[in-house]
Amino acid sequence: MEKMQNIRVAVDSVIFSIKDGELSVLLIGMNKDPFKGQxxxxxxxxxxxxxxxxAARRILKEETGVSDVFLExxxxxxxxxxxxRGRVISVAYYALLPSSEVKLKAAAKYSDIGWYVASDLPKLAYDHKQIAETAINRLRSKLEYSNVAWSLLPRDFTLTELQKVYETILGRDLDKRNFRRKILALGLINASGEKQKGGVxxxxxxxxFKQRKLVYTDVL
Amino acid sequence: MEKMQNIRVAVDSVIFSIKDGELSVLLIGMNKDPFKGQxxxxxxxxxxxxxxxxAARRILKEETGVSDVFLExxxxxxxxxxxxRGRVISVAYYALLPSSEVKLKAAAKYSDIGWYVASDLPKLAYDHKQIAETAINRLRSKLEYSNVAWSLLPRDFTLTELQKVYETILGRDLDKRNFRRKILALGLINASGEKQKGGVxxxxxxxxFKQRKLVYTDVL
DNA sequence: ACAAAAGTGTTGTTACTACACCCATGG
DNA sequence: CCATGGGTGTAGTAACAACACTTTTGT
Structure with missing residues (x-):
């Protein structure tokens, strides 16, 4: 017989959004040892x-108020x-939020909560650095062969905004004409008819996006 | 405070190999209710x-005697x-064995153990049907953008054998000349100098394979 | 000699890259 | 009238798909 287990099960959520044109993640401050200050x-x-x-959806709702987004x-x-403090295994999830929809909840469970640029993270508690790396790699590859980008943008967006999402996450510049040709040829998006106004x-x-759910297809 | 958890943590391993030209998985028979006969x-x-x-490597060794293979x-x-019977969460792994190396251990923990064709599985206990589908999908996509096939073949193999691995797992026929050109152009494999003998x-x-470890690259 | 799998090239088509200028708007 | 980002086409190159015959061996 196997020995008695004394293991607890947790979830951790890597919540991504684009903030000021940078891929960012939501982090909370630890106020107790052994990770105080991280x-x-x-x-x-x-x-x-x-x-x-x-549990991951519950936590997401508690912290951001958002519910209908990509979570995997x-x-x-x-x-x-x-x-x-003891044996804890963590099932990690990652979520993608449209930047517009995010207003951190006043009633957030943790008060010390904020957005940090994914490519320049502060010191992280537990094995969260490893979780962060895994999440960023997964997001990058998913972006190349699916339409996940829908979840990082508001319902209506311009092609330049979409291109910036790709450039931000992949970390390289893309050619405007080639990008537009490719994206339109995929048939995943439709013109809304409306035009963006207010810009100089x-x-x-x-x-x-025709469908606001995951569709697999070679994007880049 | 959250309520006390009473959850146990298990692993399950989907062990793939090619048997008689078919993608197969290792299954054990359940001899107790509630899944008796499955x-x-x-x-x-x-x-x-x-x-x-x-734990997954330990189980793999116990059942097959194999240790140095791809496991993820x-x-x-x-x-x-x-x-x-209670709350159990299972962390599933999948492994790929070269067909030659497998001789099911006499001392296997379960006596009723055998290979089953992956595309035509019998009734499975627990949520193992879902695990099987997830594993096959993962294997298929991994085959297309990595060199994992090394783990399903003996050290030395012919190009036809390699092609059959791809055809078996992807479930479609590939053109011999195009396949060979593509694979050789990738530079992942070297000729061994030796020739296969004994065939009519x-x-x-x-x-x-130059490297017997995971390398990411677009294969097909 | 025959059966069985190994091995090998070309052509047409499609997708990709690189690249520069004019347009509509707000201030 | 100027600054800002929006929007568009082409040409050269590389990758891909489709396709059939000759070679070497064992029996």
């Missing part, structure tokens, strides 16, 4: 009858010493 | 100081009712 992804233990995905299981992290420049055509 | 992937609870990956975390399955046909050049 940052961590929002998370918590799951309850007895809750799935990890439900990332991986499970389970090094025995990852939490010095020619108004841009607005587009929206 | 099949399941080998698995078990982890011990207190063991990672899930260590697949996903975590945690529906509250997936195990009727022209002897084939043997090749081997």
């Amino acid at each position: 940052k961590a992804f929002p998370g918590g233990f799951i309850s007895q009858n809750e799935t990890t995905e439900d 299981q990332l991986a499970t992290f389970d090094a025995p010493k990852r939490d010095p 420049h020619r108004p841009a055509q607005l587009y929206h | 099949k399941a992937f080998p698995g078990g609870f982890i011990s207190q100081n063991e990672t899930t990956e260590d 975390q697949l996903a975590t399955f945690d529906a509250p009712k997936r195990d009727p 046909h022209r002897p084939a050049q043997l090749y081997h």
